[in-house]
Amino acid sequence: MLVxxxxxxxxxxxxxxxxxxxxxxxxxxxxxxxxxxxxxxxxAERSGKGSAGLDFGPxxxxxxxxxxxxxxxxxxxxxxxxxxxxxxxxxxxxxxPPQILTALKDVGYDTCSTASNHTYDHGxxxxxxxxxxMDRVGLGHxxxxxxxxxxxxxxxxxxxxxxxxHLSYSWESFLNPTPQKExxxxxxxxxxxxxxxxxxxxxxxxxxxxxxVHWGLEHYNEPSLPQLQLAERITxxxxxxxxxxxxxxxxxxxxxxxxxxxxFGLGNQVARHSSPSGLTEEGALGWFEFRETxxxxxxxxxxxxxxxxxxxxxxxxxxxxxxxxxxHRLVDVRRVLDEPGDLPEERLARxxxxxxxxxxxxxxxxxxxxxGLAELSLKD
Numbered sequence: 001m002l003v004x005x006x007x008x009x010x011x012x013x014x015x016x017x018x019x020x021x022x023x024x025x026x027x028x029x030x031x032x033x034x035x036x037x038x039x040x041x042x043x044a045e046r047s048g049k050g051s052a053g054l055d056f057g058p059x060x061x062x063x064x065x066x067x068x069x070x071x072x073x074x075x076x077x078x079x080x081x082x083x084x085x086x087x088x089x090x091x092x093x094x095x096x097p098p099q100i101l102t103a104l105k106d107v108g109y110d111t112c113s114t115a116s117n118h119t120y121d122h123g124x125x126x127x128x129x130x131x132x133x134m135d136r137v138g139l140g141h142x143x144x145x146x147x148x149x150x151x152x153x154x155x156x157x158x159x160x161x162x163x164x165x166h167l168s169y170s171w172e173s174f175l176n177p178t179p180q181k182e183x184x185x186x187x188x189x190x191x192x193x194x195x196x197x198x199x200x201x202x203x204x205x206x207x208x209x210x211x212x213v214h215w216g217l218e219h220y221n222e223p224s225l226p227q228l229q230l231a232e233r234i235t236x237x238x239x240x241x242x243x244x245x246x247x248x249x250x251x252x253x254x255x256x257x258x259x260x261x262x263x264f265g266l267g268n269q270v271a272r273h274s275s276p277s278g279l280t281e282e283g284a285l286g287w288f289e290f291r292e293t294x295x296x297x298x299x300x301x302x303x304x305x306x307x308x309x310x311x312x313x314x315x316x317x318x319x320x321x322x323x324x325x326x327x328h329r330l331v332d333v334r335r336v337l338d339e340p341g342d343l344p345e346e347r348l349a350r351x352x353x354x355x356x357x358x359x360x361x362x363x364x365x366x367x368x369x370x371x372g373l374a375e376l377s378l379k380d
């Protein structure tokens with residue numbers, strides 16, 4: 001049962017008679033490195049499932065119990081996709097298997113932000129291929145576009161009778177800048193641009209507006225000064241109801257600014273960097289409960305810690321240590337700690353470290369005080 005504890009003004013606390021409620025789950029970057037493609041190939045060989053020899057289902061399955069119970073689940077698809085049999089590429093110019101989009105849909109994601117510094121890694125053709133594939137598997141999308149006309153459209157979804165708009169903006173890639181003639185292909189961060197998009201969303205009937213933003217500095221657990229400044233402007237000068245941040249690849253704080261929740265960075269949802277730092281494998285699922293009040297919407301914030309298990313590297317012919325991780329898997333840390341089974345103490349210690357560190361980073365700007373941020377419990 002979700003216990004709410006968000007501080008509110010007396011007006012906000014008065015629930016509207018017959019008022020509507022809905023929940024939003026949001027996660028960090030989906031970044032498919034070559035090692036995860038290899039894992040999907042191994043899993044397809046074992047399961048006989050998937051498509052074109054790749055099955056990302058086992059990798060992602062650990063978050064399904066949380067994601068699937070949200071009324072609206074939002075992911076961040078960091079990179080363009082290629083064709084089902086490749087070739088695929090990792091950093092710095094990603095081109096990843098489209099099969100990951102099927103896995104995202106299967107665990108319960110409804111829509112994804114697609115504006116990032118990697119959106120244009122392989123040009124407009126790959127942008128179009130990515131969005132075409134998302135359409136085929138039934139994933140909504142926002143942040144990039146196939147045509148100038150599509151770039152003007154707003155992603156508005158009906159969520160339990162509430163019209164919810166999802167916007168997505170990013171800084172420009174210095175490696176693959178978008179040509180001037182195709183600058184409409186993805187949304188660039190700017191307060192004025194965000195204001196205009198929110199206005200269009202409201203004109204089209206959106207009652208709630210959620211913003212995904214690709215910002216900040218990679219591998220820093222604290223928001224940068226430009227992040228803080230932009231967050232202050234967005235929450236102070238717009239009516240956006242929730243801000244979801246990406247790009248740092250590590251967890252950053254969740255904070256309430258000017259009455260609006262800002263998740264500065266949810267870390268990686270799934271990734272396998274060439275030099276894992278430990279922090280790059282830890283992530284957070286944000287959980288936000290919207291409640292209609294007499295003055296608008298009150299939002300309560302919760303989180304759930306995740307971790308990407310990485311098998312140890314061993315020399316050919318050597319056996320991994322007893323009890324070691326065998327496969328890359330996305331883990332719901334609280335669920336494992338509550339039901340550890342016969343996992344060895346070394347594994348449990350790693351999960352406890354992820355939980356403690358993630359809580360510390362999320363709380364680092366004071367959210368657990370009057371704002372009421374707390375861990376999500378799935379117990380009914």
